[in-house]
Amino acid sequence: MAKTDPQEALRNRKAPIDMTPDEFRKTGYQVVDRIAEFLGSLSRRPVTPGESPEKIRALLGNGSIPLQGAAPDHLFKEAADLLFDHSLFNGHPRFWGYITASPSPVGMLGDLLAAAINPNVAAWVLSPMATEIEAQAIRWIAELIGYPVSCGGLMVSGGNMANFVGFLAGRTAKAPWNIREQGLGGGAQQPLVYVSKATHTWIEKAADLFGLGAKAIRWVETGADQQMSIEALEKQIAADRAGGYLPFMVVGAAGTVGVGAIDPLPEIAAICREQNLWFHVDGAYGAPAAALPEAPAGLRGLAAADSIALDPHKWLYNPLEAGCVLVRDPQALVNTFSFHPEYYNFDNTRGDQAALNYYEFGPQNSRGFRALKVWLGLRHVGKEGYIQMMREDIALAEELYKLVDSHTELQALTHNLSITTFRYIPSGLASGDPATEEYLNKLNLELLNRLQAGGEAFVSNAVIDGKYLLRACIVNFRTTLNDVEALPEIVVRLGRELDAQMRGEFLEVG
Numbered sequence: 001m002a003k004t005d006p007q008e009a010l011r012n013r014k015a016p017i018d019m020t021p022d023e024f025r026k027t028g029y030q031v032v033d034r035i036a037e038f039l040g041s042l043s044r045r046p047v048t049p050g051e052s053p054e055k056i057r058a059l060l061g062n063g064s065i066p067l068q069g070a071a072p073d074h075l076f077k078e079a080a081d082l083l084f085d086h087s088l089f090n091g092h093p094r095f096w097g098y099i100t101a102s103p104s105p106v107g108m109l110g111d112l113l114a115a116a117i118n119p120n121v122a123a124w125v126l127s128p129m130a131t132e133i134e135a136q137a138i139r140w141i142a143e144l145i146g147y148p149v150s151c152g153g154l155m156v157s158g159g160n161m162a163n164f165v166g167f168l169a170g171r172t173a174k175a176p177w178n179i180r181e182q183g184l185g186g187g188a189q190q191p192l193v194y195v196s197k198a199t200h201t202w203i204e205k206a207a208d209l210f211g212l213g214a215k216a217i218r219w220v221e222t223g224a225d226q227q228m229s230i231e232a233l234e235k236q237i238a239a240d241r242a243g244g245y246l247p248f249m250v251v252g253a254a255g256t257v258g259v260g261a262i263d264p265l266p267e268i269a270a271i272c273r274e275q276n277l278w279f280h281v282d283g284a285y286g287a288p289a290a291a292l293p294e295a296p297a298g299l300r301g302l303a304a305a306d307s308i309a310l311d312p313h314k315w316l317y318n319p320l321e322a323g324c325v326l327v328r329d330p331q332a333l334v335n336t337f338s339f340h341p342e343y344y345n346f347d348n349t350r351g352d353q354a355a356l357n358y359y360e361f362g363p364q365n366s367r368g369f370r371a372l373k374v375w376l377g378l379r380h381v382g383k384e385g386y387i388q389m390m391r392e393d394i395a396l397a398e399e400l401y402k403l404v405d406s407h408t409e410l411q412a413l414t415h416n417l418s419i420t421t422f423r424y425i426p427s428g429l430a431s432g433d434p435a436t437e438e439y440l441n442k443l444n445l446e447l448l449n450r451l452q453a454g455g456e457a458f459v460s461n462a463v464i465d466g467k468y469l470l471r472a473c474i475v476n477f478r479t480t481l482n483d484v485e486a487l488p489e490i491v492v493r494l495g496r497e498l499d500a501q502m503r504g505e506f507l508e509v510g
C-alpha cells in the first residue's frame with residue numbers, strides 16, 4: 001500500500017467535520033424542509049408525548065461513543081425523528097406552562113445565521129457588525145419599554161443571568177468600600193437586598209453565589225394582590241438601618257413568576273432615591289408589556305430603575321436562549337465587570353469612536369451572537385407587531401379567566417398580564433374547611449400531573465395563600481380563542497375522573 005506523505009496530507013487537509021458547500025446546501029435544505037413540515041403540523045400534534053425517562057433513554061441506547069462518523073443527512077433525519085416524535089413543544093398553540101414562549105420562525109433562522117458567522121461578541125474587533133447589532137438591539141429594547149436609550153446593557157442567557165448582572169452592578173455601586181478588591185469582608189456591615197415574597201428563585205442563587213448568603217435577603221410581605229407592601233418595605237429598611245445593617249438594593253417585580261403581579265414600581269423608585277438604594281426591576285417576563293399604550297402606570301415605573309432584567313425568550317417570542325439586562329448608567333457595568341488582561345489587544349480603535357467590547361460589560365468572556373435573532377425579531381414585526389401580539393395574549397388570558405369564572409366546577413383566582421390562575425372544585429364540594437382545602441390541593445396537583453402528561457394542553461401551577469392552583473401563562477402567538485375555549489372542558493373532564501378515584505380516599509363521603 002502506497003504511503004501518504006504526511007506533509008502532502010496536511011497540505012490537502014480533509015477534516016472529517018467539514019462539508020462542501022454542496023453537501024451543506026443539500027443537508028441544509030433537508031433540515032429546513034423537515035422543520036417547515038413540523039411547523040405546519042404543530043397544532044395537530046400532542047403538546048407532549050408524556051413518555052417516561054426509561055422510554056426516552058431506551059431510544060438512544062447506551063452504546064459507546066461512535067468510533068467513526070456517519071453522513072450528516074442520515075444523522076439529521078434521525079435527530080429530527082427523535083425530536084419531533086419525543087419532545088414537548090413549547091411552540092404548540094396549547095402550551096401555557098411556566099413562562100416559555102413559542103419561538104418565532106425568524107428567530108430560528110436567526111440562530112442558524114448567527115452560528116454560520118460565529119462572531120465572538122466579546123470584543124468589537126472580533127465581531128464588528130455583530131457588536132453594533134447587539135448595541136442597536138439593546139437601544140431598541142430600551143426604547144420599546146420607555147427606558148433611556150442612553151443605557152448600557154447586553155444579551156445574556158436568560159432571566160437568571162440578567163438579574164445577576166443587575167444585582168452585581170448594584171452591589172458594586174452601592175458598597176461603601178471597594179468590593180471588587182476587598183470582597184464582602186472589606187466592610188463591617190452586612191449588605192441587604194429587599195424583595196417581595198413572590199420573587200423568583202434567582203435571588204436566592206444570587207445571594208448564595210455572590211457571597212452575601214441567603215440571610216441577606218429580606219422577604220417583604222405582599223398584599224392579597226401579591227404586590228410588595230410599601231409600608232412593610234419602609235419598616236424593614238428602617239429596622240435594618242437601626243440594627244447596623246447596610247441596605248443596598250430593592251428588587252421590584254414587573255410581572256411575578258407566579259401570578260404576573262406588578263409591584264408598585266414608582267413608590268419603590270421613590271424610596272430607593274430617598275435612601276440611596278439601587279433599584280433593580282425583575283421584568284424578565286412582564287417588562288415588554290410596558291410598551292403597551294394601555295400599560296398601567298405601575299408598570300411604566302420601571303423607567304426609573306437603575307437596572308432591568310428582561311427576557312427576549314419570554315415575551316419577545318425568541319427561541320431559547322435570550323435574556324437581556326439594561327443598566328441606566330453604562331459605566332456601572334464597566335465598573336463591575338471590566339479587567340484588562342495583557343493578552344487582549346481589543347482597544348485598537350479604528351476611527352474616533354471607542355470600540356465597544358462586551359466582555360467588559362458582563363460576566364461572560366467569549367459570547368455568542370444571541371442578539372441577532374432578537375434584532376431580527378424587532379425588525380420583522382416592529383413595535384406595533386409586538387404590541388399587537390402581547391395585547392392579544394393578555395386578551396386571551398382574560399377570556400380564559402371569564403370562561404373559568406363562569407364554570408360551576410372551576411374557580412378563577414387571578415388574572416394579571418397574560419397569566420390566569422384557577423382550580424378545579426368538584427360539584428358538591430364547598431371550599432373553605434381545612435380538610436376540603438387539603439383535598440382540593442391534592443386533587444389539583446394530581447390534575448396538573450395528568451394534564452402535563454396528557455398532551456391535550458400544558459399548564460403549570462402557582463400556590464397562593466396555601467391554595468394549589470393551575471396556571472396558564474400565554475406568551476404564545478399561536479394560541480387562538482379556540483384553544484383557550486378548549487381548556488375548561490379538558491380540565492373538568494380530567495378533574496371529574498380523578499375526583500371519582502380520589503375523593504373516597506381523602507375525604508369522608510358524606
Ligand SMILES: Cc1ncc(COP(=O)(O)O)c(C=O)c1O
Nearest residue numbers: 099158159160200256257284285
Ligand atoms: C420573573 C422572573 N424572573 C426570572 C426568571 C428566570 O428566567 P430564566 O428562566 O430565563 O433564567 C423567570 C422565569 O420564569 C421569571 O419569571
